Amino acid sequence: MSVLSLGQALPLFLMIFVLGAVIGSFLNVCIYRIPEGLSVVRPRSRCPQCGTAIRWYHNLPILSWILLKGQCVYCGTGFSVRYPLVEALNGFLFVLFFYRFAFHPVTPVIWLLSATLVVISFIDLDHQIIPDVISLPGIVVGFACSFLVPWVTWQESLTGILLGGGSLMLIALGYECVTKKEGMGFGDVKLLAMLGAFLGWPAIFPIIFIGSVLGTCVGVPLMLFNKADSKLALPFGPFLSVGALCHVFFVDKLDPLMRWYVEVLAYFLQNIW
Numbered sequence: 001m002s003v004l005s006l007g008q009a010l011p012l013f014l015m016i017f018v019l020g021a022v023i024g025s026f027l028n029v030c031i032y033r034i035p036e037g038l039s040v041v042r043p044r045s046r047c048p049q050c051g052t053a054i055r056w057y058h059n060l061p062i063l064s065w066i067l068l069k070g071q072c073v074y075c076g077t078g079f080s081v082r083y084p085l086v087e088a089l090n091g092f093l094f095v096l097f098f099y100r101f102a103f104h105p106v107t108p109v110i111w112l113l114s115a116t117l118v119v120i121s122f123i124d125l126d127h128q129i130i131p132d133v134i135s136l137p138g139i140v141v142g143f144a145c146s147f148l149v150p151w152v153t154w155q156e157s158l159t160g161i162l163l164g165g166g167s168l169m170l171i172a173l174g175y176e177c178v179t180k181k182e183g184m185g186f187g188d189v190k191l192l193a194m195l196g197a198f199l200g201w202p203a204i205f206p207i208i209f210i211g212s213v214l215g216t217c218v219g220v221p222l223m224l225f226n227k228a229d230s231k232l233a234l235p236f237g238p239f240l241s242v243g244a245l246c247h248v249f250f251v252d253k254l255d256p257l258m259r260w261y262v263e264v265l266a267y268f269l270q271n272i273w
Contacts, residue, residue: 013095017092017094017095018061018091020090020091020094020095020115021062021090024086024088024118025061025087027090028082028083028087031122031123034119034131034133035126035131047075049075049077050072050075052072054072061084061091062087062088065079065083086118090114090115093118093245097111097248097249100249105150109145113199114245117245118241120135121238121242129187130187130237132190135187135193138198139190139194139197142161142199143157143158145198146200152200156202157198159201160197160201160203162193164195164197164201165192165196167204168188168192188237188240192204192208195207199247203247203251206243206246206247207247208240208243211236211239211240211242214243215239218234222234
């Protein structure tokens with residue numbers, strides 16, 4: 001982005017934010033309908049209370065929610081603030097990754113991945129599931145992108161699928177053997193395989209590392225707040241998603257951190273374990 005002046009960049013960022021917010025409006029539909037097994041295409045968006053179809057000018061991303069004060073124009077039912085937040089989040093991610101990669105051919109691929117992770121994260125938070133209808137096609141699309149975009153090779157993508165799914169499956173099975181209870185669903189396994197398909201095998205361990213650290217930082221205080229309830233269910237999908245997005249944005253800066261982590265892990269295995 002250094003080739004653009006501030007005056008040139010701001011209108012471009014605004015247009016990209018609007019594009020991301022418009023797509024974010026569709027992501028809200030996916031978040032609501034996919035877990036219910038409903039079509040994301042038809043029928044048109046409707047008020048969940050009165051069932052009236054929402055007109056396009058009442059469904060403008062972010063703006064309509066603000067102007068209508070978060071209410072249905074027909075019956076006054078309140079709409080969750082999460083709708084504009086998802087739209088704004090996706091717009092922000094589009095701008096962020098355009099700032100990172102500019103006009104590189106990988107930019108639309110990363111936009112696709114980030115939008116998919118937004119849907120997966122909110123569905124996992126709401127229902128503690130990661131639908132196969134998203135992750136399995138995502139594996140295929142990610143692998144196909146390795147032939148189209150000079151981001152990862154198809155060998156790295158294929159290895160990422162196997163390593164991503166396999167490593168998390170081993171962790172899940174190991175946890176279950178030690179604790180005698182399920183600690184991670186296989187939806188997470190397929191999600192990491194999808195991330196491996198898009199980002200290649202070198203991304204797997206940074207994603208797991210960042211996701212685990214974030215999960216620990218959030219999970220431990222929640223357990224303490226809930227009086228050490230070890231049965232507290234905390235979906236791991238959102239943390240893997242944040243880990244993947246952090247890896248994409250900071251890919252050049254994570255290598256020293258990961259080398260330190262591997263060295264500490266190797267020392268632990270050799271001298272303590």
